[in-house]
Amino acid sequence: MKNKIYLNPSSFVSTSGKPETLIASVNRCTRCNACVQSCPSYLIKPEETASPRGRVQLIRLILEGKVKPQHHLPLIKHSLQDCLLCGRCTLACAGNIAVAQQVSCLSKAVNLPLMPASLKFFLHLKVLSPRFFDILIRFIQFLRYWKLFIVTGIGKKSSLYWIKYLHQTMPAPKQSLQTQLRKNKINISPQKPDFIYLPSLQACYAEPDIGQKTLQLLAPKKTHILFHTSTGFFEYLHGEHTRCLSQAKHLLTQWEKLSSCKAPLVTDSWETFAFLKNYPILFASLSGWQKRAEVFASHVRFVADFIKPQKSALNFKTALDFSGLLFLPLENISFSRRILKTQAGKNLLECDYSRFPIPLGSVLFARPAQAEQVLLENVKDVARQQIKQVYCLSGWAALILAHALKRHYPAAQAQHIVYLQDQHDRI
Numbered sequence: 001m002k003n004k005i006y007l008n009p010s011s012f013v014s015t016s017g018k019p020e021t022l023i024a025s026v027n028r029c030t031r032c033n034a035c036v037q038s039c040p041s042y043l044i045k046p047e048e049t050a051s052p053r054g055r056v057q058l059i060r061l062i063l064e065g066k067v068k069p070q071h072h073l074p075l076i077k078h079s080l081q082d083c084l085l086c087g088r089c090t091l092a093c094a095g096n097i098a099v100a101q102q103v104s105c106l107s108k109a110v111n112l113p114l115m116p117a118s119l120k121f122f123l124h125l126k127v128l129s130p131r132f133f134d135i136l137i138r139f140i141q142f143l144r145y146w147k148l149f150i151v152t153g154i155g156k157k158s159s160l161y162w163i164k165y166l167h168q169t170m171p172a173p174k175q176s177l178q179t180q181l182r183k184n185k186i187n188i189s190p191q192k193p194d195f196i197y198l199p200s201l202q203a204c205y206a207e208p209d210i211g212q213k214t215l216q217l218l219a220p221k222k223t224h225i226l227f228h229t230s231t232g233f234f235e236y237l238h239g240e241h242t243r244c245l246s247q248a249k250h251l252l253t254q255w256e257k258l259s260s261c262k263a264p265l266v267t268d269s270w271e272t273f274a275f276l277k278n279y280p281i282l283f284a285s286l287s288g289w290q291k292r293a294e295v296f297a298s299h300v301r302f303v304a305d306f307i308k309p310q311k312s313a314l315n316f317k318t319a320l321d322f323s324g325l326l327f328l329p330l331e332n333i334s335f336s337r338r339i340l341k342t343q344a345g346k347n348l349l350e351c352d353y354s355r356f357p358i359p360l361g362s363v364l365f366a367r368p369a370q371a372e373q374v375l376l377e378n379v380k381d382v383a384r385q386q387i388k389q390v391y392c393l394s395g396w397a398a399l400i401l402a403h404a405l406k407r408h409y410p411a412a413q414a415q416h417i418v419y420l421q422d423q424h425d426r427i
């Protein structure tokens, strides 16, 4: 007898910072079709089951008991496996229905991995032993630097494809941000800091320039840097709510201890920013913690908030990409959009849900074939519009798009939004 699969109707999903149960979210779908054309997976595979509306309806049928997941696993996997969790459908939907999060709930229930087990373990290692994680990254960087990486044969196995992809996408190895700051004798833990900086993995290892630019934007204030601090994001993505909550509690307590005057917590990662803003939802069933999380969330800032816009700084066609893994809190992108509008004026091409649906990091590693096709569409869009520069809110999105542009349309570039600072430097 097949084991029964249970999809919890009370699982949490949230869009634009509002908590909602899975069943309530699904029931709000009017089947209007507005999301379908925005979905990159539907454009590649034009089937109702591979569309956002089809996915929502499948989840509804499961919740109503009309489809028994244990008897229809091939159909469910067929429907879910191409979803890139990009959230474009949510942007197109008048009701802001969180399809990507619904897909993530069902994927967990049917044990369909959202990312390869090896990548998941790698990310857990950061929490289990930050020191060992750091040594491992340095070792990988060493192999890359001496061009020994390929001879290891890593990446030939499909489950390790993500390592090969990272190797191809990442810029040339550099000293980590922590090493650079240590060498320059920069105090990373001053007393009573004015800011607390939570650098992304990318800023720590792949592109320490992002970390340096963030610190420049915060200068000359005293900044405490939280290296190797986990937010619980990856645990959240994988439905490990107990671990996710314990890490969220740890970060929250750390911030409270460090910041007697409630210093803003700044991050350069769009995904982290969106997730931290959602902390109050995470603690919805723990009222004491929720109040603390509300104070905490009100002090969370995205690095772009510190860029001072200059008029007419960008005299070429520019676009803003706001791809982000799972969360797209629309109200939060308005500031970044305003900066770019001031700097680029008429040269800014407003991004809507049909443009740049960039399949992000872990998703790309898990579903490389579909994601590559979507990326090609992004490149074609940049070329068609003769855009020279795309600023991305997500560092991962910037790296992935930059890599694709380099291969197929080198006339354009993609960068993390923090590089807008360069425009100031040139003025």
Ligand code: SF4
Pocket (backbone or CB within 6 Å): 028, 029, 030, 031, 032, 033, 034, 035, 036, 052, 053, 056, 092, 093, 094, 095, 096, 097, 099
């Ligand atoms: S746009 Fe929203 S309401 Fe319409 S079919 Fe898609 S998910 Fe449902």
Ligand code: SF4
Pocket (backbone or CB within 6 Å): 038, 039, 040, 041, 042, 051, 052, 055, 082, 083, 084, 085, 086, 087, 088, 089, 090, 099, 100, 103
């Ligand atoms: S998250 Fe992206 S790929 Fe998945 S259904 Fe929505 S638009 Fe399609």
